[in-house]
Amino acid sequence: MAMAAARRALLTHLRIPVARPAAAAAAAAAGTVPVAARRLLSSTTEETKGSFLDKGEVADRVVSVVKNFQKVEPAKVTPTAHFQKDLGLDSLDTVEIVMAFEEEFGFEIPDNETEKIDSIKSAVDFIASHPQAK
Known part of the structure; x- marks a missing residue:
């Protein structure tokens, strides 16, 4: 939970659009998003995929x-x-x-x-x- 809060705070500070993952992924593929931001975006989508309960x-x-x-x-x-x-x-x-x-x-x-x-x-x-x- 603390990691998610830290990620959210960092994304807010960096002003990286999280609400549009398709557009962000396209920008990452084009190389217009910094490497650190790509890592944050990819871990966010991994967290979303794994959020369902067993x-x-x-x-x-x-x-x-x-x-x-x-x-x-x-x-x-x-x-x-x-x-x-x-x-x-x-x-x-x-x-x-x-x-x-x-x-x-x-x-x-x-x-x-x-x-x-x-x-x-x-x-x-x-x-x-x-x-x-x-």
Whole structure:
């Protein structure tokens, strides 16, 4: 995290456009961007590529959140459990679990995606593919 903050401060100071990586990459290829700036730009894109969470880690954390939910019997929780069919939760309970996922992973899940999350598997798939999940 400290490295990302330092990189951001340096890029702001050098006034290198970070918001347009395609244009910056073209400038780097043309040789108009200093070598140090090229290194910073390439490490920024590498950091972005690697920012998604490991699916196994996400699955463990999702299962843990569901097991800790008050209305769920922990013995029934499996990686493939459906919230309504297997765990007996209603739609309001599902919304509460999704809110617990938001708190656990540190990002807001849009309402249109909340409706699609109806099982542990669908929650893991969505969270593991989301770049803001922590």
